[in-house]
Amino acid sequence: MSISGGTDEAARSDSALTDAEVQRLREDFPILQTQVNGHPLAYLDSGATSQRPLAVLDAERDFASTLNAAVHRGAHTLAAEATEVFEDARATVARFVGADDGEIVWTSNATEALNLIAYSISNAASGRGGAAAERFRLREGDEIVTTEMEHHANLIPWQELAARTGATLRVIPLDDDGALRLDVAAEIIGPRTRLIAVTHVSNVLGVINPVSTVVSLAREVGALVVLDACQSAPHLPLDVRALDVDFAVLSGHKMLGPTGIGALYGRRELLEAMPPFLTGGSMITTVTTTEAEYLPPPQRFEAGTQRVSQAVALAAAIDYLTAVGMPRIAAHEAAFGRRLVDGLAAIDGVRVLGAGIDLPRVGLASFDVAGIHSHDVGQFLDDRGIAVRVGHHCAQPLHRRLGIISSTRASTYLYTTEAEVDAVIDGVQAAIDFFRRGA
Ligand SMILES: Cc1ncc(COP(=O)(O)O)c(C=O)c1O
Known part of the structure; x- marks a missing residue:
């Protein structure tokens, strides 16, 4: 650089x-x-x-030229080295957003990360995940809150979650300028609110939303907060702990990284209690023909062969930004x-x-x-x-x-x-x- x-x-x-x-x-x-x-x-x-930048293009190419192997699967040297750089990349993302390594789940983009949360919650609503997942169970009468300024990626998954669970979707309106009506948010967010999904930075208005106000309202009623950090992570210092959000999502391709890689931050105890969204290889401990036991997070949420070169290149992008x-x-x-x-x-x-x-x-x-x-x-x-x-x-x-x-x-x-x-x-x-x- x-x-x-x-x-x-x-x-x-x-x-x-x-x-x-x-x-x-x-x-x-x-x-x-x-x-x-x-x-x-x-x-x-x-x-x-x-x-x-070249550093990102080179990182992806170097991985493919010298280390390419499936991660968390093989016993051979290349597989072990690939796994190491993959996990190092996860640690880089974690440091960048102020989280612990185990709190970062790889996804293909932010859209998938938001759907992961929504589908895990509806799996809990249908009884998956047992007693630990009880806190995610949505029922008729429960409310999910989002805003009128969201990107469709942070709106449609909640519409679908409401339809699957019988919960009601409520929307914080905007004023004539396009700003969030926080006065109305204070009325909408109440004892029935279970989850609030809000964007940190609007992809249309460019404004940085007063997330701390929304988080305070959520904390008063015990609701979970999902932060869409797609337009903030590339442009601002981001600290998920300081913001006190429960989940945050980002897309690698918006922050100098490649397409095909994104990340979900989830508070550790929440990820531990959440049932998986996608199931299959690499997310299990024991499988019989009738049932399976799952790995702890983050692997529980990473079914299938992972996008390793993209993760490594995203880490190079973050190094560049840093x-x-x-x-x-x-x-x-x-x-x-x-x-x-x-x-x-x-x-x-x-x-x-x-x-x-x-x-x-x-x-x-x-x-x-x-x-x-x-x-x-x-x-x-x-x-x-x-x-x-x-x-x-x-x-x-x-x-x-x-x-x-x-x-x-x-x-x-x-x-x-x-x-x-x-x-x-x-x-x-x-x-x-x-x-x-x-x-
Ligand atoms: C605010 C916001 N949220 C979510 C997304 C979805 O990102 P992706 O398409 O990479 O999943 C975008 C992309 O434009 C965005 O700007």
């Missing part, structure tokens, strides 16, 4: 990355040197998936988030979603351009080599609440330059000029 820890840089441990540092970081990302539509690529779609410094990445993102929001909101005809919310943010802004479809805005920017996301960003209820069906989203990361942020803002103004002229 090219960023160095010289004295000056070390002294700036909480300050935003300098332009020179970002330029040096960019050299580590081969894709950022490419051209798109005759322009240097300006990648403003890290909220969907991030780009990978070396740059999460507080510095957060400061970089906060500055660019503000620049995007202010620059876009100043354009006549542009409505930045959540612009009025007074909360800290990451480097992500979604916006609606009056009279121009988000797909046209995205296409116009793409012609300039600028990659953004268009559509509903898997958050249809949030868009519906704000009175629109789609938006354009620009999202930054540690490799984003100020010039790229300004190119988005200039590009949106140019798109408006172009389409209005044509109208």
Whole structure:
């Protein structure tokens, strides 16, 4: 990695990355040197998936070239070494989020991690897991609470869980700006609430939600808290113990890692009591033709052959992020988030979603351009080599609440330059000029 820890840089441990540092970081990302539509690529779609530095690409390739073997299965040397690096990678994720190694379960992405929790709970509801799993049993009259701003991945699994168990799904609404109505949350969360699922950072608004308020409400009534950390783990220092959540999920591909790997954090005593979701090889101690005994967590939740090279590459991504410094990445993102929001909101005809919310943010802004479809805005920017996301960003209820069906989203990361942020803002103004002229 090219960023160095010289004295000056070390002294700036909480300050935003300098332009020179970002330029040096960019050299580590081969894709950022490419051209798109005759322009240097300006990648403003890290909220969907991030780009990978050489250290991550090399880690995956090195594993495949020198260590590839199935983990927790073979007695041969390669299998033992592969198992060791796989478990080291788990420890890296655990350290990164402030958890113990045994509290991290590998999944293929955050969506699978959320479904794992929901299906384990409904397995408990149907009597699996015995007395230990009693605390997860949902019944008619019980309530699951989520919010109107969730990504579909943190909404549909709870709709399905409610349908399977007879529990009721309740939704914390948003105000006209898109902020969580915490006053209403305090009314909704009550003695019937068994589980609350909330996103740490909205993938549409870019705001960092006041999770501690939701956790306090949950603690008052003994409800479990599931945190969707997909958009926070890549961009902020994350400490699941300090946040006092029961579960948290993240996706490797949003934090410089490969696709196909994600992680679930679960408080140890909860994972120990939860029945498995997927069953099969590698998660058992004894099997007869009629029944099976399961391993303790995390292996109990890791049925089948594991994604080892992806786990190792995710650990390399975390090492990279840690070396740059999460507080510095957060400061970089906060500055660019503000620049995007202010620059876009100043354009006549542009409505930045959540612009009025007074909360800290990451480097992500979604916006609606009056009279121009988000797909046209995205296409116009793409012609300039600028990659953004268009559509509903898997958050249809949030868009519906704000009175629109789609938006354009620009999202930054540690490799984003100020010039790229300004190119988005200039590009949106140019798109408006172009389409209005044509109208
Ligand atoms: C807030 C949030 N939650 C969950 C997800 C789902 O992540 P994945 O598709 O990697 O499972 C995303 C991805 O866009 C997201 O932004």
